[in-house]
Amino acid sequence: MSASRGSSARPSYADLRVGATWADAPCPVLVVDRHGGLVRINEAARGLLPGAASGDWLHERVPTWLAGAHQRISDGLRSTASGPLVGTIDNRLFEAYPTAGDDGDVVWWLVDDSGRRRAEAALADAQSRSEVLAEVSNALLSTLNVPRCMEVAASMAAEHLAEAAVLVAPPQGRRHPLTFALPGGPVTQVARQIDVSSVPGLAEALQGFPPVPARWINPDDIPDWIVPDGFAGPVGSVIVTPLPGHGVPAGALILLRSSTEQAFTENEEIFARLLASRAGAALSAARLYSEQAAITATLMRELLPPTLRSVHGVEYAGGYRAAREQVRVGGDFYDVHPGADPSQETFVALGDVAGKGLDAAVLTGKIRNTLHALLPLAEDHQQVLNLLNAALFTSHHTRFATLVLASVRRRGGRAHVRLTSAGHLPPLIVRNDGTVEEVPTHGTLVGAVPTVTARTVDAVLEPGETCLLYTDGITEARGGPLGDEFFGERRLRRALSECVGMPAEAIVERVQMLAAQWVGAGRQDDAAALAIRAPKAGPLALVNGHAGGRNSRRDT
Structure with missing residues (x-):
């Protein structure tokens, strides 16, 4: 061994400071002198560096990252307190910790960090x-x-x-x-x-x-x-x-x-x-x-109320608001079925099924389809109600409904209307002088009892007068200053009295708007309204050979 590498037999500072622990350490330990010669090497280091022995040059046995670090420490360019170095030896990642002695020897502790680094990499x-x-x-x-x-x-x-x-x-x-x-x-x-x-x-x-x-x-x-x-x-x-x-x-x-x-x-x-x-x-x-x-969307199209228009010289307008906007359908409905020609009556139905949401909408669809099938019998309101009641009473539905039926025909400038209520709110007529009249028709619920009784009333609308059919979602709209008061029939009548001469569509929009404003941000119910109006256009015609007028209502 060269004199520059010193004698391996002399006790180095590392031997005195570290004692025998370096030899028994589980990690590889190298004792290297200031010239880069191996002074001591433990068993773990021999396993890592096969063939390495005391007296060898460090740079001949280890990678350049470790040999270079030792040289920098020996030259005073790096302190051992600077922390560990990291590098690979035999495809394994090591942290190298140096401990310097007063005689220039450096003890290198090599800690295998491969497992931890792999675990950290896998975790990352x-x-x-x-x-x-x-x-x-x-x-x-x-x-x-x-x-x-x-x-x-x-x-x-x-x-x-x-x-x-x-x-x-x-x-x-x-x-x-x-x-x-x-x-x-x-x-x-x-x-x-x-x-x-x-x-x-x-x-x-x-x-x-x-x-x-x-x-x-x-x-x-x-x-x-x-x-x-x-x-x-x-x-x-x-x-x-x-x-x-x-x-x-x-x-x-x-x-x-x-x-x-x-x-x-x-x-x-x-x-x-x-x-x-x-x-x-x-x-x-x-x-x-x-x-x-x-x-x-397909079902909605079938369940939503139809768009109304003038039929055979009579104005029709409707408005509907569901209790739940996201559902859009509910238990209130209306339909208008025009006659084949002006000589035939237009059949109108407006109803309210108990409950809200999709469950009520299902029964609503059934009622509307049944009424459509009964159109050939529409002249007899009582028969239509009896057949509809029988269909609902024998079904699995436990809900009931209220209805108001109307048969409308224009004669001259007037609109002749037959109205029948089955447990529903009575229709209101807005006369040309601002008077609001209640049509005294009444009857029992549909689908609740085996037999339906109902009273049919005739009414005549002079040109410009309107008959309003509506559900309790209008009058029972709860709101007001304290949020706990119904909109009520009195407010509805007063609003209608201010609608003299207005088109049917405008009347419906005003009623719906006032009810919605009354509720405000509160909870709403299903609400529907349908207006039947005799337009002012056209000359006054004779009916059955007599001048038309506000002829009295006829009970049937």
Whole structure:
């Protein structure tokens, strides 16, 4: 051994200071003199550095990061108090802690930090993926629009996992909706007729079967229609994974990497399946919502009151407000069924089913359909009510309804109206002098007892006069200064007296507006109103050979 490396037999400062502990330490320990020669080496160090022995040069046995650090300490360019150094030896990560002695020897303690660093890296990777999954979930669940959901799923898959992503949705007819995405690029959505068997594993993925491992897919077998425009280079690695849905597969996700990028690892395949499961659940929910929304819209169209207009020279106007705006339908309704020609009566019905919301709307639809079927018998209000009552009384519904029926025919400039109430609020007539009259028709509820009794009353509307049919959602609107007072019939009459000469539509709008203002921000009930008005236009005509006038009402 060279004299510059000193004698291995002499007791160094390290020997005196550290004693025998360095030899028995579980971690590798090197005692190195100021010239870079190995003075002592323990058993753990011999296992790490096979063949190393006292008297060897340090730079011949360890990587340059450790040899260079020792040289800097020996030259006084670095203090041992500066903290550990980090580097690799034999593909393992070590932290090197130096302890310097007065004689220039340095004891290097090498602590294997590979396990901790791998654990930290794995934890950081898991946290990062959890954050990505949370971000994906939030983005997907922020919309219930199916095309938008497909766009978000494809773009986020491309951003976090691949150089390109293709989402293949279940077929619509003979075409599959396809969504192409590149990281940071535009998303393209098309519908094409494709051969799913041309992509390995795609047919199985669309049926919900487990994915084929990426290493089993030959990138050369990928057809051109899968590769989006702008994809860099030939395909080098592919993942095809299903999008699990709620009982029915929601489609498949295809991820592509070019041959210049690293192939998908097993962990990335697992992560891709996790992302696909989130996307599949969101797509399934969006499709279910879209289907239910379409069904609801169809039912709504059938349940919502019709748009009214003038029929055979008589004005009709209606207004409806549901208790729950998000539902839009409820237990109040009205219908106007015109006669085939002016000589025939127009049949009008306005009603109120007990309860609110969809349950009441279902019975409302049944009543309206039944009344429509009974139109050939509309001249006889009592018979119509009896048949309707029998249909409701024998059904599984436990709800009842109130109704007011009207048969309207114009004769000359007047409108002749026959009115029948079945447990409903009596209609009100607005005369040309501002008088508001109550039509004295009354009867029993429909669907509550086996037999319905009702009284039919005739009324005549002079040109410009209006008959208002309404539900208790108007008069029982609770509000006012203290929020606990009904709007009431008295206020309704006063409001109507101020509506002389107004069109039917304006009268209905005013009544609805006043009731809504009375309620304010309080809880509302279903409310409906229908106005029948004899227009002022047209000359006064003769009825049955006599001049028309406000002829008296006739009970039947």
